[in-house]
Amino acid sequence: MKDSRLHNELQSFPKDYRLNERSFNSISDHINKELVMSQIEVQKRIPNTRKIVATTLLTLTLAATLIWSFSGQDSNLQKFAGIHSDKLLILENKQDVSIQKEINPEDIYSVSQSQNSWAVDPREPQNLIIEGTSIVHIKVLNIREAEILPKYENFYTYMPYTPLDVEIVDTIYGKDLSGEKTIYIGGGDIRISNLLDSWVGSEYTGLEKMGLTKLSREEQETKFISYTSEYDYKMVPGKEYVVILSDQETEDEIYTVMALGYGIFEIIQTDQGKKVYKNVITGKTSDLDF
Numbered sequence: 001m002k003d004s005r006l007h008n009e010l011q012s013f014p015k016d017y018r019l020n021e022r023s024f025n026s027i028s029d030h031i032n033k034e035l036v037m038s039q040i041e042v043q044k045r046i047p048n049t050r051k052i053v054a055t056t057l058l059t060l061t062l063a064a065t066l067i068w069s070f071s072g073q074d075s076n077l078q079k080f081a082g083i084h085s086d087k088l089l090i091l092e093n094k095q096d097v098s099i100q101k102e103i104n105p106e107d108i109y110s111v112s113q114s115q116n117s118w119a120v121d122p123r124e125p126q127n128l129i130i131e132g133t134s135i136v137h138i139k140v141l142n143i144r145e146a147e148i149l150p151k152y153e154n155f156y157t158y159m160p161y162t163p164l165d166v167e168i169v170d171t172i173y174g175k176d177l178s179g180e181k182t183i184y185i186g187g188g189d190i191r192i193s194n195l196l197d198s199w200v201g202s203e204y205t206g207l208e209k210m211g212l213t214k215l216s217r218e219e220q221e222t223k224f225i226s227y228t229s230e231y232d233y234k235m236v237p238g239k240e241y242v243v244i245l246s247d248q249e250t251e252d253e254i255y256t257v258m259a260l261g262y263g264i265f266e267i268i269q270t271d272q273g274k275k276v277y278k279n280v281i282t283g284k285t286s287d288l289d290f
Helices: 003-009 022-046 057-068 072-078 192-199 204-209 217-222
Strands: 108-114 134-144 159-175 180-184 187-192 224-229 240-247 255-257 264-269 275-279
Touching: 159 187, 180 204, 187 192, 192 204, 192 217, 192 224
Parallel strands: 108 224, 180 255
Antiparallel strands: 134 159, 134 240, 159 180, 187 224, 240 255, 240 264, 264 275
8 A cells, every 4th residue: 555645744743743734734735735636636537427526535535644543633644644545436337325314315426535544553442541531331313414624723624524413321431421412434425516605725626626616506505525445434313322522622612523434433242231232333342341
């Protein structure tokens, strides 16, 4: 697997480096350069009449460097940065994409799927436990459309997150949480208009290069881009799960699910009356007692 230039830059950062706005702008400039090169390669292979926006290195690089640093905290960027693959994935069969029930597959304008290896093994739950994490038993009440979260000094992602309204049933580990909350998980289906309204500057330039600004306003309002990963797991409203949450360093309360499906567990009651937790990706069980 070939690492991207951006990934190499991230690996060279000092461990105490604080990502500020200037740093993100520098990263964004490199992203746009990779975007241009990727589109040149894609255009050589894809007919102009195809009604799908090719998955670009903008998406892959950001997924590998920003959304995969699930803690959202600068001090943990190196630990959770994924290793970027230069492979472009073009998904034409949109029926095969797992999306929210209320969104018609025909309304998915394009699918952006990221592939990553990991700096730590996310299959071991203890590797996802860092400062500011909690393990909670939740009941999912509602799942909403993906959105771009607000920009904060210590938490800034270009990638969409899907909001889930949940009821906290119990806290198993970490900071005690209770009541109804909105938590967020990386990826999901976001309206093109929301992307255009949320991204500014060089980020918006990336959308222009993807051709999204050329769509009619109606298309922008009714079509979605689906951000997916092989580690996705879609929780179901009404069901109960245990999730590993990261409390982001933001002015507002933002809790994000760590490592997508690797941070989600089904609850199993044993014959002895004990609860164990089965990861939805690996199928491995754990008592999550850290």
